Amino acid sequence: MATKLVFDGDLRLLENKTIAVIGYGNQGRAQARALRKLSKARVIVGNIKDEAWERARADGFEVYSIAEACRIADVILVLIPDEVMPEVFKKDIEPSVRNKEFVVVDFASGFNIAFGFIQPPPNADVVMVAPRMIGAEIENLVEDGRGYPVLLGVAQDVSGKAWEYAKAIAKGIGALLPGGVGVISSFEEEALIDLFTEQFVAPTIIATFITAFDVLTQEFGVSPEAAILELYASGEWSRIFRDMAEIGFFEQLRLHSTTSQYGQLSRAMKLYLNGELRNRAREVARYITNGEFAREWILERMAGYPVFRKLWKTVKESRLAQEEDKLFKALKRR
Numbered sequence: 001m002a003t004k005l006v007f008d009g010d011l012r013l014l015e016n017k018t019i020a021v022i023g024y025g026n027q028g029r030a031q032a033r034a035l036r037k038l039s040k041a042r043v044i045v046g047n048i049k050d051e052a053w054e055r056a057r058a059d060g061f062e063v064y065s066i067a068e069a070c071r072i073a074d075v076i077l078v079l080i081p082d083e084v085m086p087e088v089f090k091k092d093i094e095p096s097v098r099n100k101e102f103v104v105v106d107f108a109s110g111f112n113i114a115f116g117f118i119q120p121p122p123n124a125d126v127v128m129v130a131p132r133m134i135g136a137e138i139e140n141l142v143e144d145g146r147g148y149p150v151l152l153g154v155a156q157d158v159s160g161k162a163w164e165y166a167k168a169i170a171k172g173i174g175a176l177l178p179g180g181v182g183v184i185s186s187f188e189e190e191a192l193i194d195l196f197t198e199q200f201v202a203p204t205i206i207a208t209f210i211t212a213f214d215v216l217t218q219e220f221g222v223s224p225e226a227a228i229l230e231l232y233a234s235g236e237w238s239r240i241f242r243d244m245a246e247i248g249f250f251e252q253l254r255l256h257s258t259t260s261q262y263g264q265l266s267r268a269m270k271l272y273l274n275g276e277l278r279n280r281a282r283e284v285a286r287y288i289t290n291g292e293f294a295r296e297w298i299l300e301r302m303a304g305y306p307v308f309r310k311l312w313k314t315v316k317e318s319r320l321a322q323e324e325d326k327l328f329k330a331l332k333r334r
């Protein structure tokens with residue numbers, strides 16, 4: 001297991017290089033600012049001409065069109081939304097790097113390479129440095145001199161140093177500061193665990209909360225206010241999830257009463273052992289790995305997001321959303 005973990009990278013690989021951060025959103029802003037602080041590279045930004053462009057200028061970066069930034073760069077960090085990436089890559093990035101002798105192209109997620117939506121040019125090392133952290137939190141951590149986890153991958157290694165570039169970028173964006181770690185992974189593994197967490201773990205939690213709210217309030221006379229505060233609005237779960245990460249998944253249970261520990265463990269083990277969840281987990285993982293989900297999502301986008309919009313309408317009109325609205329207004333959270 002220890003061989004999968006990376007704690008250092010050689011920043012000299014980025015010295016005197018021009019790094020173009022393409023996209024100045026959640027990840028782009030955090031990674032560009034960390035690189036400027038931690039590496040000796042020239043960090044420039046490539047963006048469409050909009051608010052993000054202005055923000056990058058205000059933060060003191062040289063800002064160029066995406067095509068121009070890629071023409072200038074030795075290392076390109078592609079940090080635009082995954083769904084627009086294939087088109088932007090084909091139109092603005094690939095033509096700008098095609099005639100270079102060599103370029104490093106870095107992605108923060110595995111999706112487009114893993115499912116073949118982007119074909120990298122043959123003169124590029126293609127690496128992945130995928131933070132397990134939102135951009136704003138990366139900024140806070142780097143400010144405090146602390147690192148965070150990243151998954152590392154290599155899809156194409158023309159220089160023979162692609163893994164070293166991935167580690168150097170991880171170090172440059174602050175991931176390998178104390179407390180942080182890189183994990184040797186792959187574009188495919190990152191795409192799978194990212195989508196799997198979104199499509200198996202999160203839906204199980206969401207469906208459980210809605211069901212709990214319905215049954216408690218409609219069948220057992222619990223008030224919506226009490227149910228919502230108990231289920232999530234108190235913020236207790238954020239504390240529990242932080243304790244899982246810091247103390248340990250099971251060890252944090254000791255902070256709860258013995259009645260609670262017994263109730264949680266006895267019922268969880270029953271669910272775990274009956275096999276139904278495991279079958280659903282397998283189904284979700286298979287649907288992702290065989291490319292079915294990627295196809296479903298592309299078709300949904302091509303059709304103009306009809307199902308996605310309907311899902312949002314359904315949840316916004318649900319009893320839970322409406323009761324939450326009343327409660328949050330009373331609590332002045334809205």
Ligand code: NDP
Nearest residue numbers: 023024025026027050052079080081084108109131134135
């Ligand atoms: P954001 O949506 O925050 O920002 C993307 C940037 O791309 C913005 O500057 C945006 O400009 C620009 N952009 C949007 N549409 C286009 C377009 N059609 N053409 C050109 N530029 C465009 O993205 P994230 O930072 O969330 O995601 C970037 C990458 O990082 C993705 O691969 C994602 O999977 C990965 N990632 C994201 C994490 C996160 O915390 N969000 C965590 C880990 C990985 P504007 O805002 O002006 O439209």
